[in-house]
Amino acid sequence: MRFLWVTLAKLAAVFVAVLGFYLIYLDSSLTKRFASERYEASAIVYARPLQLAPQQPLRPQQLLQELQQLRYRESATLAQSGSYRTQGRSIEVHRRPFDFADGPAMAQKVRVQFARNGVIEHLQSMPDGRALNRFQIDPLVLGQVTAENGEDRLIVGLERLPSLLIETLLLVEDRDFYHHAGVSLSSIGRAALANLAAMDTVQGGSTLTQQLVKNLYLSREQTLLRKANEALMALIIDFRFSKDEILETYFNEIYFGQDGGRAIHGVGLASRFYFGKQVEELSPAEMAMLVAIVKGPSYYNPYRYSERVRERRDMILQLMFAQQLINQRTYLAALEEPLVSSRQERQGRTWAPHYLAQVKHELSQLQVPEDWNEQGLRVFTYFDPMAQQAVENSIAEQLPRLSESKELQVAAVIANHQQASLSAIVGDRDRQQLGFNRATGAMRQVGSLIKPTIYGLALAQPGSYNLASIVQDTPITLEAVDGQVWQPENYDGEFVGAIMLYDALAQSRNVPAVKLALEVGIDTIVTKLRQGGIDTPIPSVPALALGSVELSPLQMTELYGVWAHYGRYRPYTTIAALTNHDGLRLYEHQPSAGREVFDPLSTALVNYGLRGVVNEGTGKRLAELFGLDAMAGKSGTTNDYRDSWFVAYDAQRLMTVWLGRDDNKPIQLTGATGALPVLANTFSQLGVQPLDVALPAPLQYQAFHPQTGIPIPDGCREQRTFPAFPVNVAEDMNCAGEIEEKSWWEKIF
Template sequence: MPMRFLFVTLAKLALAGLVTLSFYLIYLDSSLTQRFASERYEASAMVYARPLTLQPTAPLRMSQVVAELQQLRYRESAELADSGSYSRQGNQLEIHRRPFDFANGAAMAERVRISFANGRVRHILSLPDGRSLNRFQLDPLLLGQITGSNGEDRLLVGLERVPNLLIETLLLIEDRDFYHHAGVSLSSIGRAALANLAAMETVQGGSTLTQQLVKNLYLTRAQTLWRKANEALMALVIDFRFSKNEILETYFNEIYFGQDGGRAIHGIGLASRYYFGKPVEELQPAEMAMLVAIVKGPSYYNPHRYPERVQQRRDMILQLMFTQDLISQPTYLAALDAKLVAEKGPRTGQTWAPHYLAQVKQELAQLQVPENWAQQGLRVFTYFDPLAQQAAESSVANQLPRLSESKELQAAVVVADPSQASLLAVVGDRQPQNLGFNRASGAMRQVGSLVKPVIYGLALEQKNSYHLGTIVEDRPIELEQANGTIWRPENYDGEFRGSLMLYDALAQSRNIPAVRLGMSVGVPAIVAKLRAAGVDTPIPEVPSLALGSVELSPLQVSEIYGIWAQQGRFRHYRTIQALTNHQGITFYQRRLTSGAEVFDEVTTALVNYGLRGVVNEGTGRALVPLFGNDALAGKSGTTNDYRDSWFVAYDEDKLVTVWLGRDDNQPVNLTGSSGALKVVAEMYSQLGVRPLSTQPPAPLELTAFHPETGVAIPLDCAEKRRFPAYPQNLPEQVNCAGELDERSWWEKLLD
């Protein structure tokens, strides 16, 4: 009787357990299937620089291209058998570009030969057919990542991109029966135990890949029977509901490969980039073996901290790969001699342009990005130019110690492409890695003479009253201010030049003529133009505005000068060009507009002529020996007591704004020409210059003016100044003094 009671009781308990298990499996099936299908992991936003574009005649040196290839972790190899390699000989460079999903579509691997001459690209030939190419792009540099809310970092890759050898190696070590079991394998547990016993160390795991995946995704690492049982049940459900390839792809994207500072490296795609600086498709057998070795324990098998330990396990995996005929003997022997991890690139351990990346994040928050972007991943294609960033950083680092012994001297640099209304590079601190205050966008400083071109533009808009040859007065002036005090502006040299041409006043940055013109056009008109130029911060409506008493950031200054570089039209500068998911599907593409007209094209051309004069013969003339006449236009800026040193310069391709000063607003004893110009000069020396176009637009034509009176005179006069101007329609009787010639007909006949 007791035995029968015990049997019945056990049967009831078993039935209850079976019913409970059935309900629990139904619950798992409904909840787990949904979660696995749509919420497997969060992917990072991968932020890419612009792809380096090579075109014949473009100002680009071979050394610059090689530097970028090294940043991209291309290998120098004479054979160029694999993508991601390059070779150089003389003035020629051969590149085997990696395949890449650009913002405008996928591009296959391609080989080219590029020749250089005189600091420019000369020819681009496709190999092996030798076709001439008008354009060639490298795959872009990975600028950084923006992680999701859980702090995990990953680059999603499809299973089709993972090399077969890597898949076979992982299954060999972790789960040989992956394609044959139902999520849990008793035979795998037994075989792993025997293999580990034979090797006297853990060489194989007993858990299936599906179980490992479940543990990583949904469970804690507590070593309890309940956790193991739950793991097995969940593995059975996932294996039943999803294909083996879906599970394997998820595993490759979820697997944890260690820490890089505060971010967790997840997935084979990012691990390949992090440890070897290459896409997963380019992994070599030794690299695959090392990554599989890390799977066992990313902290224990950290190649940066425990290289000997990791190499021992890697070599053991290579031996198994050889004995199982996954690799040949020559490949095996070569892999044993391979370095454990790739040599660190020039910037390994540093964040590329943290202030630029912060600008990207700020702009990204303003775009209508899908809320679930982390499920599909996000690729952010920016305008960032590594060459420009390196030039800006190195120029600041080289010039600031020469300009001042004080460590308090700070700097900000903005490099922009006005034609694309885009930011190419940003430096917000003399120590570019300091992710603190970004002076490029946040430092509001008085701009001094940088405001003068707006005043001259307002004057030149009045074509019946002003032209570049108009005589303006550089004589003392007194102005009553709102508080009743008298303002007596002075020139920076304390002198007065008397009468001079408007062009000379702008080129030499004379203060008094600018104040007189400012009072002529009116302070409200200056304020209105600055508002039209994008200034949304306070502007003091006082006479001293004519000398730059307004406070602007270097980024705002860059946008204002973009007006002169772009035919008088204003557009805000942006960092983001396009957004796609990790599969390459585009859901945002920036569309450039023509912008809002601030000055008409003719007025802009006249101001540009004056700003070329600043460089040719004015406060920026130190640039002429380096780059020649008419190559650049620009403007210097110096504020009271030499507290701020500014210089802005632009050619046909880029605009550079440099500010130097102290955060406590103390004097730095530098003018725009003696300080910021030095940084600008070194930057253009590194980047090269594409000279400005000097052809004035219609109806402007080259006109002669009397140097003392500023009136139009015939072009063949000996004493003259020539400037572009509206047609003057001079009568034939006008002489070289600008007066009507009243000689008799017989006197003219004797000439």
């Protein structure tokens, strides 16, 4: 017996020593990992917040549509944030609290009064009636950039969690959380009694700390060794970290189910996924449902097993009522609430996958902290849900009308040329189709879209060219170095002879463009295109004048941004600002002045010509819809009708549309018959802000002879008027552009 006791004592000593060393190892490694590597947070990508201001163009239906997309609820009382109501020509909104890129904003009520002409008349704070100059609505969640492990979460601080949610979770999962040391024998016993009384598993025996350890560091196998390891690790974490730190980590780590290929982790993202709300807005019934899911997200999937989840949710509500966490009225009302909102087409998924792909690309180019996934990232973009939905609706409506072929593809880009930002991107006729993004990756010949660069170079030589200059639309034959002969032709197969430069641009005549290109120099055109942001191959050949270069819709958008923004090039971006989940700003986009590609005067002359394309040329459908001089634009059609392009802009928006086939076969559509209807339909939904047509000094309107292009006196019956540099017209010049000899009597008097 003595030998046995001595042996047992030695074994016990060895066990204690091994256990001690193991605890020391666990303490050092676990403490470090829990402090710095608890979880990887995703990057939450937001759309632009809708800015409201007096005199801003906005129709009531557009605001209602945005609120419904944000899942605001119509309410007669506006008691809760995230609600709205209509009152005649006004809409009253109770905004949710939100941490914007420029700082947090509390929940607030506002009345938006609309004028009859489709603009905001005034904004008023409620209930005091104070006038507001600016108000913004919390933005739509566009999507997430997840960690490599596929987990997705939105980190929420403990201070933002409703106390009722915390109390309910502790009531169901770990009542003694603030009183035990990480492991609780009494909790195990009480859970067994509660489960026996309810004839169901309504409480768990493991503490929250044990559950957290299991989720973070251990496997799911049910063995005594794993349970023992779990208990030791729970004791260490409870000793090293505060209860609030552990509870906050639990709320952000807990698994709430799958959404396709991504795992929903944390109560913040679960609240958005299931209810479209921030966690602060959850009702008691919604809190109870989330707590119900904790027990087993697959088993208690509300979309697959609604009755099973409802029974558990109602049981938790009964516990909440029994423990006086809610009163009887709240309890009875909560029992009648639906489990979750109905599944919507875009719920839990990205709004615009091609836009999000561009966000991810730009994010990889920015210098963000390498450890951003520890604190999370909030990406504030320029994405405009109204613009995206408008262009998607236009594509869905117009493409079947334009062609019966399902092979007809489309790409569209909408930008704000004032901000140098991208508002909407479509890279496929199927708006949810992932993969090839034609808006950024489809390199196609651009046809006549290249012509404004040629005309800009000519008009930058005021001593040689102006809008009234006569150019020749006559046959031309060019021979290449290899002996091949090229004879460019016009779209209609005709030659009109002498034609004004303005008309050649507005009518998109090919031959005058080729001749001008040879005059200004092909290499000079290539240089200008490089200055305009084109960094892909550009062939230095005469055919460049007719668009033989291959560019993407995004490149064309930036190139036409030069004309829309005073002749200056600026790269366009999707990302407005970056913050971590605590609101610390990491990056902010500041639109630069850009680099000058064309001087403001030659830019104004080209813009006049591009307004002519809309007023009387291939884009006149836009003038019929929105009025003369409201927009400027240009069509583009390539050989054999393989590509259909149209680019147009108003005072704020710039839009590019391309139609074609991936196999480059003809589509039998011109820029005016294919791309233009999609663009026109989109602007019809969004509205147009007319261009500012004021001329920069010293340009002024000048009369020209319609056949010769010579400056003539104002007031002639037959004249063409164009902006031009000031010209002194001789006093004795007649309307034919000739100097009249005056008699001695006329010279005196």
